[in-house]
Amino acid sequence: xxxxxxxxxxxxxxxxxxxxxxxxxxxxxxxxxxxxxxxxxxxxxxxxxxxxxxxxxxxxxxxxxxxxxxxxxxxxxxxxxxxxxxxxxxxxxxxxxxxxxxxxxxxxxxxxxxxxxxxxxxxxxxxxxxxxxxxxxxxxxxxxxxxxxxxxxxxxxxxxxxxxxxxxxxxxxxx
Amino acid sequence: xxxxxxxxxxxxxxxxxxxxxxxxxxxxxxxxxxxxxxxxxxxxxxxxxxxxxxxxxxxxxxxxxxxxxxxxxxxxxxxxxxxxxxxxxxxxxxxxxxxxxxxxxxxxxxxxxxxxxxxxxxxxxxxxxxxxxxxxxxxxxxxxxxxxxxxxxxxxxxxxxxxxxxxxxxxxxxxxxxxxxxxxxxxxxxxxxxxxxxxxxxxxxxxxxxxxxxxxxxxxxxxxxxxxxxxxxxxxxxxxxxxxxxxxxxxxxxxxxxxxxxxxxxxxxxxxxxxxxxxxxxxxxxxxxxxxxxxxxxxxxxxxxxxxxxxxxxxxxxxxxxxxxxxxxxxxxxxxxxxxxxxxxxxxxxxxxxxxxxxxxxxxxxxxxxxxx
Numbered sequence: 001x002x003x004x005x006x007x008x009x010x011x012x013x014x015x016x017x018x019x020x021x022x023x024x025x026x027x028x029x030x031x032x033x034x035x036x037x038x039x040x041x042x043x044x045x046x047x048x049x050x051x052x053x054x055x056x057x058x059x060x061x062x063x064x065x066x067x068x069x070x071x072x073x074x075x076x077x078x079x080x081x082x083x084x085x086x087x088x089x090x091x092x093x094x095x096x097x098x099x100x101x102x103x104x105x106x107x108x109x110x111x112x113x114x115x116x117x118x119x120x121x122x123x124x125x126x127x128x129x130x131x132x133x134x135x136x137x138x139x140x141x142x143x144x145x146x147x148x149x150x151x152x153x154x155x156x157x158x159x160x161x162x163x164x165x166x167x168x169x170x171x172x173x174x175x
Numbered sequence: 176x177x178x179x180x181x182x183x184x185x186x187x188x189x190x191x192x193x194x195x196x197x198x199x200x201x202x203x204x205x206x207x208x209x210x211x212x213x214x215x216x217x218x219x220x221x222x223x224x225x226x227x228x229x230x231x232x233x234x235x236x237x238x239x240x241x242x243x244x245x246x247x248x249x250x251x252x253x254x255x256x257x258x259x260x261x262x263x264x265x266x267x268x269x270x271x272x273x274x275x276x277x278x279x280x281x282x283x284x285x286x287x288x289x290x291x292x293x294x295x296x297x298x299x300x301x302x303x304x305x306x307x308x309x310x311x312x313x314x315x316x317x318x319x320x321x322x323x324x325x326x327x328x329x330x331x332x333x334x335x336x337x338x339x340x341x342x343x344x345x346x347x348x349x350x351x352x353x354x355x356x357x358x359x360x361x362x363x364x365x366x367x368x369x370x371x372x373x374x375x376x377x378x379x380x381x382x383x384x385x386x387x388x389x390x391x392x393x394x395x396x397x398x399x400x401x402x403x404x405x406x407x408x409x410x411x412x413x414x415x416x417x418x419x420x421x422x423x424x425x426x427x428x429x430x431x432x433x434x435x436x437x438x439x440x441x442x443x444x445x446x447x448x449x450x451x452x453x454x455x456x457x458x459x460x461x462x463x464x465x466x467x468x469x470x471x472x473x474x475x476x477x478x479x480x481x482x483x484x485x486x487x488x489x490x491x492x493x494x495x496x497x498x499x500x501x502x503x504x505x506x507x508x509x510x511x512x513x514x515x516x517x518x519x520x521x522x523x524x525x526x527x528x529x530x531x532x533x534x535x536x537x538x539x540x541x542x543x544x545x546x547x548x
Contacts, residue, residue, distance in 0.1 A: 013270035013327055021326020022273065029280065029319025036312035042305035043312060051302060052283035052313075055290060059282070063250075064257045071182060088357045095247040095361035096368070099293060100383050108298025108385065115400040115521065117391030118298060126382035130368055 067094070081146045089138035093131055100127050180258035183347025184354035191335035192355060193252035194328070200245040201285070201321065205314055207238035211453060212311060214534055217498065225504040228531040232451035235534070236373040239455025242292050243369055247361035249285060251354070274327045281320035284313050296454040297385045372456040386456035392519045395460045398452055398535055400521040404488045406541045410520050417509070417526060421483075421547035424475030431511075431525045434465055438511055442469040446506045452535035462529045464510035467545075468503050476547040478503075483548060484528050487541040495537035496548070501530045509542065 036043045070090060078086050102108070103123045112118050214223045214231065224230070266272040288310060295306050325332075371381030371388065378388040386396045401407040409415075417434065419427040429437075437443065444466040451457035471482065482502040485494040501507055507530040511518060518524040523540030530538065 013268075013274055017329060018270070018326050021329075022323050025277075025319045025322030025324075025326065027319070028322060029316050032312045032315025032317075032319060035315065036309070039305075039308050039312070043309045044304040047303050048287075048309055048313075051291070052280070052287050055286040056279060056283040059253065059286060060257075060260060064254065067250075067254060068180065068257065072179065075182070084353050087353065088360055091247070091251075091357040092361040092364050095250070095365055096383070099243065099246050099365055099369075102294045102297035102299050103383060103385055105297075105299060107301065111298045111300075112400055112403045114402050115397050117386065117396035119385055120387050120390045121382065123383060126368075130364075130382065134364065 081149055082142045085138045085142035085145065088141065089135055092134050096127065096130060096134070180261075183350040185255050185258070186347060186351055187331060187335040189351050189354060190252065190255040191332050193248060193255060193358065194332065195336075196248045197245060197252050197285075198321070198325070200241045200248060201317070203241040204238055204245070204288075205318055207234045207241075208311070208314060210234055211238065211534065215537065217496075222498055222500060223532070225501045225507070225531045225533075228448060228506070230532045231534055232373070232449045232457045232532070235451055235453055236370075236455060236457060239292075239296060240366060240370050240373065242289060244362045244366055246289055246293075247358050247365065249289065251358040253282070274323070277320050277323045277327075280316050281324055284317035284320060287313055288317060373451075375459070384456070385454070386452075388456075388458045392521050393460075393513045393516060395450065395458055395513065395522065396452075396456060397521040398450075398454075399491075399540075401524075401541070404486075404491070404541070406487045407520065409487045410524055410541065415525060415543075417542055418544040418546075419470065419474045420544065422477060422480060423471075423547050425473070427474055434509065434511060434526060437465045437470070438463065442466055442473070444469075444506070444508050446508070448506060448529050448531055450529075450535050450538060451533075457535075461514050462508060462510040463512040463515075464508040464526065464529070466505065467497075467507045467509055467528075467530075468505060470509065470545070471502065471547065474547070481548040483546045484539045484542055485544045485546070486539045487543050492536045492539070495528070495539045497528075497530060497533075497537075501533060504531055506531050509545070 036048065037045055071087075074083055074086055074090070100123065103119055104127065106119055106123065108119050211231075211234065213221050217223065266275055291302060291306060291310065294301060295310075300306065367377065367380050368382050369384040371377030371379065372384035372386045375388060381387055388396075391397050401410065416428040416430055419429065442465050443463070445461065445463040447459050447461050449457050449459045467482070471480075476482075479499045480502070481499055482497045483494055484497065486492075497507070507528075509526045510523070510529045511526055513519070513522050518527060523542075526542045527540040528538050528542065
């Protein structure tokens with residue numbers, strides 16, 4: 001982690017802009033927190049906090065490491081021409097699947113059993129079709145890129161000799 | 176050693192671009208959300224206009240679909256700064272500790288808004304707390320945390336966005352652009368298959384949205400059906416009358432036949448108006464009924480009065496208050512017909528309110544009274 005420590009470091013938090021921002025933002029946030037606590041019977045602050053912290057943990061300990069791992073694998077293993085199409089496909093598919101969880105679970109139908117306009121249609125099938133279209137696009141983009149590379153300069157080896165080879169990682173952003 | 180985070184796509188510039196995008200999307204969500212709250216619980220100084228007809232539909236559509244688009248953008252932004260979670264030492268002084276602690280309500284609150292928002296529009300209330308109030312107060316908490324975060328990051332943001340980025344482009348410029356394009360593609364794909372529940376040109380593509388335009392009784396989605404509103408048994412009552420009262424000189428009690436006669440006469444009116452649900456879906460439909468303005472004049476109501484309409488439904492959204500602009504709008508009707516046929520019970524039979532630029536929850540169904548305030 002020495003690279004992170006050396007990465008320019010965060011800006012020193014000082015000056016009127018930071019303290020004004022802290023005062024104003026803190027006040028606005030406090031209004032929200034006070035409102036939430038004052039309405040505790042409806043907002044259920046303990047359950048709310050469980051959700052809030054739970055979501056942070058799920059993101060930081062499950063989702064982000066998984067995405068990070070997938071990104072590493074993609075960079076290390078995928079042939080140069082396929083990295084970008086695969087990245088596009090994986091990011092788009094992941095987002096589509098995550099965002100569709102509520103309609104896929106379909107719990108909403110039970111709130112109004114007689115109302116056929118709530119979550120109409122077959123969402124799992126629809127998602128499958130949408131993902132198929134996305135991956136056809138990935139295939140088309142990868143094939144096109146591969147042909148373009150063959151036309152311009154056939155690389156001596158499949159990996160690492162592409163025209164768009166990138167140098168080593170730069171420093172991560174300061175926080 | 177911590178995990179390996181090396182990726183040329185991670186850079187200050189990536190984070191800055193995505194941070195600005197998240198800020199804009201959340202900003203739109205905040206403004207449109209506050210507007211929707213003001214419309215539904217108007218303070219004395221606030222008068223929501225009834226024109227243009229599409230204003231609420233657009234405002235609420237932007238609220239929900241900026242939220243939807245924010246999902247990939249926020250996740251990408253978080254990915255770009257994820258290595259900082261493992262930064263050592265974790266804090267360097269009091270100010271830095273405050274700044275880092277502020278990330279918890281910012282990140283947790285933002286995720287909470289998006290996750291519960293997506294669940295709410297799919298009618299999945301899997302949390303127990305009241306969605307509207309919690310969404311509202313959490314939005315303030317996130318806004319406050321965002322102001323603190325921005326005041327800490329403004330120098331970095333300026334540095335990252337300023338000038339030509341020859342050096343930054345040389346190192347990982349292509350990968351960065353590709354990562355940003357992938358994020359944009361994900362947001363675009365998600366909008367393409369959901370936004371058609373509100374944005375009519377995309378209606379055929381809205382295969383992953385909780386609602387579909389044109390799908391529902393009489394070609395229009397039903398937000399709440401008569402059975403779940405608890406009014407199904409009350410709609411066949413031959414003794415049903417619509418009471419017109421309050422601050423009027425000639426109170427009336429109108430049967431369905433009385434209303435139909437008025438619809439056939441000069442008080443009758445027809446218009447294409449949208450139902451615009453707070454949950455984001457919206458659709459225009461053809462409505463026909465009795466113009467409320469004419470009915471108020473017939474009853475001798477004062478010119479600039481607010482009007483409350485009440486439903487046979489109890490609890491929930493059983494009544495709504497129309498401000499004078501909405502009550503007197505020439506298109507505001509007590510509707511008896513939808514798309515050329517009498518209202519289905521689930522659409523509000525015998526009579527419902529339909530007014531321009533009005534949230535769907537305020538287009539009260541199954542009316543029993545009109546009271547001039």
